[in-house]
Amino acid sequence: MTTALTFSPLVALVGNPNCGKTALFNRLTGARQKVANFAGVTVERKIGRYLSSSGRTWQILDLPGTYSLNASTPDEQITQAVITGQHRSEAMPDAIICVVDATNLRRGLRIALELKQLHVPLVLAINMVDVARRRQIQIDLAALSDALGMPVVETIAVQPQGEAELLTALEQLALTPEKKPPVTLSVLSAPELQQQVNAILQRCVQQTELASHWSEKIDRIALHPLFGTAIFLTLMFLVFQAVFSWAAWPMDAIKSSVDALGSLLQELMPTGVLRDLLVQGIIGGSGAVLVFLPQIIILFFFILTLEDSGYLPRAAFLLDRLMGSVGLSGRAFIPLLSSFACAIPGIMSTRTIQNPRDRLITIMIAPLMTCSARLPVYTLIIAAFIPDKQLLGLINLQGVVLFLLYLAGILSAMLVAWVMKPRKSSNHALMLELPDYRWPNLRNLSLGLWERIRIFVTRVGTIILALMVLLWFLSSFPGAPANAPHPAIYYSIAGILGRGLEVIFAPIGFNWQICIALVPGMAAREVAVAALGTVYALSQHGDDLAQTLQPLIAHSWSLPTALSLLAWFVFAPQCIATLSVVKRETNSWRYPVIMASYLFGLAYAASFITYHLAGFLLQ
Amino acid sequence: MHSSSATTLERDTATAYAPATSTSPRSLDQLRVGDRGLVGAINQIATSLVQFDPHLARRLMEIGFIPGEPLQVLHKGFWGGEPIAIRIGQSTFALRRFEAALITVVPALSVIPTTTSD
Numbered sequence: 106m107t108t109a110l111t112f113s114p115l116v117a118l119v120g121n122p123n124c125g126k127t128a129l130f131n132r133l134t135g136a137r138q139k140v141a142n143f144a145g146v147t148v149e150r151k152i153g154r155y156l157s158s159s160g161r162t163w164q165i166l167d168l169p170g171t172y173s174l175n176a177s178t179p180d181e182q183i184t185q186a187v188i189t190g191q192h193r194s195e196a197m198p199d200a201i202i203c204v205v206d207a208t209n210l211r212r213g214l215r216i217a218l219e220l221k222q223l224h225v226p227l228v229l230a231i232n233m234v235d236v237a238r239r240r241q242i243q244i245d246l247a248a249l250s251d252a253l254g255m256p257v258v259e260t261i262a263v264q265p266q267g268e269a270e271l272l273t274a275l276e277q278l279a280l281t282p283e284k285k286p287p288v289t290l291s292v293l294s295a296p297e298l299q300q301q302v303n304a305i306l307q308r309c310v311q312q313t314e315l316a317s318h319w320s321e322k323i324d325r326i327a328l329h330p331l332f333g334t335a336i337f338l339t340l341m342f343l344v345f346q347a348v349f350s351w352a353a354w355p356m357d358a359i360k361s362s363v364d365a366l367g368s369l370l371q372e373l374m375p376t377g378v379l380r381d382l383l384v385q386g387i388i389g390g391s392g393a394v395l396v397f398l399p400q401i402i403i404l405f406f407f408i409l410t411l412e413d414s415g416y417l418p419r420a421a422f423l424l425d426r427l428m429g430s431v432g433l434s435g436r437a438f439i440p441l442l443s444s445f446a447c448a449i450p451g452i453m454s455t456r457t458i459q460n461p462r463d464r465l466i467t468i469m470i471a472p473l474m475t476c477s478a479r480l481p482v483y484t485l486i487i488a489a490f491i492p493d494k495q496l497l498g499l500i501n502l503q504g505v506v507l508f509l510l511y512l513a514g515i516l517s518a519m520l521v522a523w524v525m526k527p528r529k530s531s532n533h534a535l536m537l538e539l540p541d542y543r544w545p546n547l548r549n550l551s552l553g554l555w556e557r558i559r560i561f562v563t564r565v566g567t568i569i570l571a572l573m574v575l576l577w578f579l580s581s582f583p584g585a586p587a588n589a590p591h592p593a594i595y596y597s598i599a600g601i602l603g604r605g606l607e608v609i610f611a612p613i614g615f616n617w618q619i620c621i622a623l624v625p626g627m628a629a630r631e632v633a634v635a636a637l638g639t640v641y642a643l644s645q646h647g648d649d650l651a652q653t654l655q656p657l658i659a660h661s662w663s664l665p666t667a668l669s670l671l672a673w674f675v676f677a678p679q680c681i682a683t684l685s686v687v688k689r690e691t692n693s694w695r696y697p698v699i700m701a702s703y704l705f706g707l708a709y710a711a712s713f714i715t716y717h718l719a720g721f722l723l724q
Numbered sequence: 725m726h727s728s729s730a731t732t733l734e735r736d737t738a739t740a741y742a743p744a745t746s747t748s749p750r751s752l753d754q755l756r757v758g759d760r761g762l763v764g765a766i767n768q769i770a771t772s773l774v775q776f777d778p779h780l781a782r783r784l785m786e787i788g789f790i791p792g793e794p795l796q797v798l799h800k801g802f803w804g805g806e807p808i809a810i811r812i813g814q815s816t817f818a819l820r821r822f823e824a825a826l827i828t829v830v831p832a833l834s835v836i837p838t839t840t841s842d
């Protein structure tokens with residue numbers, strides 16, 4: 106077809122979920138893909154480029170998987186709107202590749218028939234042919250192409266060159282640069298479509314129905330109440346351990362390299378604002394961003410592996426009743442579990458939850474899972490104020506208090522989830538597909554990981570960095586006057602802010618030192634301890650700082666104040682990095698604002714009650 | 725010519741061919757693990773348990789629960805017997821009890837009738 110090479114056709118990939126569409130997309134576009142969101146929604150939009158041997162650039166758009174062109178869920182609505190040309194900001198595709206799973210033609214071919222009414226150039230790509238051949242499914246491509254009235258090719262998306270036939274078929278499509286007008290779909294009844302599909306299958310496909318597939322055999326253990334749960338708990342423990350402790354070493358490595366770079370610049374550069382901006386603002390800020398990467402990479406490695414292998418729906422199956430009782434989806438478990446290490450990778454991993462409402466609720470309660478950044482604050486205050494006694498001679502009192510803090514986080518998360526549960530749907534439909542198990546593909550895994558890293562650094566990292574620099578500025582200017590009785594931070598804008606905040610925080614027992622420390626503590630919760638050190642004009646770092654702070658605060662704070670601060674941190678609403686991730690994942694500023702507000706409200710209420718109750722009981 | 729086993733066979737096929745109303749059709753949530761059958765019909769029930777959702781029946785058909793398609797119950801969740809994992813056609817789906825309750829199941833014809841006269 107000799108249309109001008111300047112015409113860059115837009116080809117959409119349409120198909121059922123779990124048909125390997127994304128793997129095929131990766132095969133076609135490789136790293137030349139861009140991941141964003143469709144306008145106004147949290148549905149992911151993946152578009153990539155493919156340069157053909159004829160010199161033409163093809164734009165490939167991966168549309169959300171859908172079971173039918175009659176859309177029910179938000180992502181199905183996007184697919185329907187885009188391919189009919191009715192989406193307000195997406196162009197109608199010039200051609201469509203309909204991807205079907207070779208082992209499930211019975212269901213997959215229905216959408217191929219539905220797509221015909223669009224009168225758009227179509228190619229049917231039968232994917233996972235390698236699995237089909239192993240199951241001795243024989244497909245007569247010519248007969249199928251004849252019966253469907255469209256070119257039919259076989260693809261194996263997980264093999265190199267597995268897309269070769271598809272590329273040839275694409276080149277042979279009759280494409281015109283003129284955009285077609287939008288189409289309204291007529292509703293075809295599913296039973297009618299199935300009849301047509303069954304007739305076609307009878308003519309063109311030969312297969313023997315196996316007594317039971319090996320996926321089914323695995324599921325007998327994986328979904329077994331006892332063994333299945335044991336496997337699940339072991340896997341979760343492994344993931345949790347990995348994110349919590351394996352990430353520690355690279356995180357420390359990053360922290361020390363950043364510190365080393367900072368010290369180097371500190372020595373080399375002349376004293377002055379520029380040096381401080383570079384060292385404390387920019388390098389410190391970048392360090393704060395990069396330090397999350399090990400946890401994100403490790404967590405997503407596990408999640409992408411579990412997802413690719415097909416195990417995640419089984420986990421959702423096992424957890425459905427338990428999570429459902431608090432109005433959460435079974436798929437919320439991994440994100441919430443990871444949030445115990447850090448809410449940032451946890452919130453990023455909520456994309457495995459398809460239902461947008463469930464996903465939003467999970468995002469909103471993730472920060473209530475006691476993240477590891479709170480531990481330094483908890484340990485400091487508990488060590489200073491809770492006596493190191495044994496309860497009943499067995500249980501350490503300090504340990505009990507720590508456990509209660511974790512429990513408070515979990516219980517409040519369940520309460521908030523229950524409150525956020527939409528009133529109308531007492532029980533919405535599950536309809537969870539359990540796809541066949543398959544070996545995770547390393548190439549897809551790497552592409553997926555790379556995508557996550559890129560998104561985090563460019564979208565979230567820039568926000569965090571900007572805010573860190575801002576905080577540095579607020580904490581450093583204006584400087585202290587000569588012979589100042591208080592540390593420099595007292596006179597900075599942050600200090601003025603903190604002292605102003607004392608009016609608000611006095612009823613919950615926070616003194617001005619705490620109020621000031623909370624301001625830089627917004628950067629990251631673990632910074633709160635360092636910030637306290639700065640406020641008390643201490644020059645130590647790390648563990649030494651904690652040792653020195655302990656007796657200091659034990660002397661100057663009252664017990665109710667200490668307990669009130671503990672209660673505050675259970676809900677601690679100010680972690681800029683978390684709010685930035687929420688902004689990116691929900692594609693709006695509304696939800697981070699709502700999150701910060703409701704957490705603030707809960708924190709204040711909890712602190713207020715704790716402070717006054719403790720004051721009353723201890724009189 | 726008719727041995728007792730052939731007579732039994734005849735009787736069995738007769739029963740298998742009987743219209744569904746003679747044996748009350750069961751709904752999918754009433755089956756036990758391992759039971760097979762064919763999809764009978766998808767009902768739209770507005771009861772106190774189920775919020776009336778006109779799309780639910782259509783969506784069940786779109787994922788493959790179409791009258792005449794073969795199914796088998798594979799697994800049930802531990803607490804309360806839900807979710808229910810069902811092999812439908814060439815796919816496996818997990819449904820909650822109230823979704824499964826909308827699907828009536830008829831027995832699969834497991835006996836092929838032989839002509840008994842010659």
